[in-house]
Amino acid sequence: MVKKLIDHAMNRRVGRRDFLKGAAAAGAVGAFPAIITRSAFASEHPTVVNSIRSLSNPYHATWNAGGAAFANSVGADYVTLVTEGNSEKGIADIKAILAKTGGNCVVNVDPNDAPDARPIVEACKDAGAYVVTQWNKPADLHPWDYDPNYVAHISFDGVPYGKAMAETLIKAMGGKGGIVALGGIESNTPAIARKAGLMQALEANPDVELLDFQVANWSETEALEKTNAWLTQFGDQISGIWAANDGMALAAVEALRADGRAGTVPVTGIDGIQLAVEAILNGEMAGTVAWDPFWQGGMGLSIGYHAKTGGFDPTTEPKDHREFYGKGVIITADSAQSYFDNNIAAEPTLDWNDIWGRVNGQIVY
């Protein structure tokens, strides 16, 4: 078939021998650039890889943008892997990229579930790649047990930020009244920590009553339904709504809007997504916390990259550089405009070499 086409194009008879010669030449030309890329791979930059849950939420999409920005800054190849909430896929994809690069890569992973971190770290160590994990890992899995490949684990302590948002909310309510609270998935570590922060703030403010706490599983739809039911149950008793993330907070705002009360009942979220910052700007939300996923996506890679390329030696770093809490940015009505201008309207400019700049203490288990 191919031979026929070539015949046609060259408008003369081609012998079997000629055809084979041509094919061999074409094959050689095809193989040549592949060899070049391969050697470039080995001698210059390790490939940088982000493995995240999905690209369908603003949080991880921004994470991905941060990764791309870092890769661009050092001129490394950038790969994004998406688990779509499937642990098996997440692990298999990482193994595939390890095999493809021959271990010459840096992996920055938000494991789909805590137990996934162990096989991912082990696979990276076997392949000689360097890995940084974020948010999820088993409590007994430590970077220093996999020297030097497991460079660091980064998480964020939900307690102080859950508390800070509750305090922001209480301040916006004038120090007293009733609040309702929307939680994340009940067994989820950040959801538990953020709720604990809320409870601490409530203990310190006896004039504020927690009317009800419901789990809306990080879902906007569920948050809308729960808030609707509360508006029936408590009506005007509700003077503030605390939500464990921005999506649920925005849904609560919509439920209030349908009731004609958006902007009069303060609402707080956590995560710092764009729509939440905009809601703070127009007075419908009182506050949120930005984890800065742009930083997470880029800096997780930068830490691994510096270790891989000899910028520092992970084995000699203190433990609070190996397992640390990052810093969140608290956004309220006062700071929303400047945050919006610097981080949302423009792509943030971060110093990717300032790798320990946001270390906020060693993780406590």
Place this chain on the structure above:
Amino acid sequence: MSLDTSASATDSGATPRPRRWRIASWAPVIVLVALCIIIGLINPNFFSFGNFVRMSQTAMIPLVLGLGATFIILMGSIDLSVEGILTLGAVILSMLVLNGANANDLGIFGIFIVLAVGASVGFINGVIHVRLKVPSFMTTLGVWFIGVGVANALLGGMATRINSPMIRGLAIDRFLGFPWGVWLALLCFVIALVIQNYTRLGRYIYALGGGEELAELSGIPVGRVRIMTFTLAGIFYAVGGILAAAQLGLGNAQIGNGRLFTTITAVVVGGTALTGGRGGVHQTLIGVLIVVVLNNGMVLMGVKPSVQIGVQGLMIIAAVALSIDRKLIRIVK
């Protein structure tokens, strides 16, 4: 009740049904009334007009989705593409009407485009299912993921705020105390009822569910009916997408999450048999109300969040157990 007329389409109105079956078909209504009374006794706020309005807002989307799914289930098929088409519809709508991300402002035309998209995806569902003979379960599973995937690709993971006053008005502006979206959902219900009871397509759908080989032998164009029904369902899901986008005031690729479960639950709880041929959209209305009242009531009664999801699961099993006529079934797979 119209159930009898619908049943007669397959039974050609022969023998009167035994009394026990009659009670079973009324069971969902009895359950709904009982639920309302119990919840109202525990928290009298349940019967307030404000709560009815809020419950109707919650019910409008599951109702519209349930109407589409009912037709598919009546044929004895299943449709898992609910979330895919809804998400795609909501995302496309958010990009066509006045929004915070681009300069489009198509208004009502945006709605028509979304309905057309829903119809086309439903049509594709039907064609793949019928022409390639892929079981509806697998076809619609695939289309579900394709729909969400395309929505993802369109928005790149971000959310688009909808600023169009017409779309937002569906959730916010009211007529006789109820938001316009609720009236739109009711209009869809009436249309579905008419299609089910007064059109040839409606009768054919029942015939297919009652016994497809028999239907084919009697000259019903089985393939065409299936494709038309999937297309029809796609339109209903697109309406659901419009309402979801209106309610949350944004379009994002996660807007459909969890909708499939509620939809199938509502259809089944209403008493439409998964085996096909029995039930109808009027029963889906009751099913949706049961699911919504129960969810609303559990919050009003202060039921623990961890218990709530379990209660929903129990409800499905109980509903199916109640609706099955065990005398007719010998083998359960």
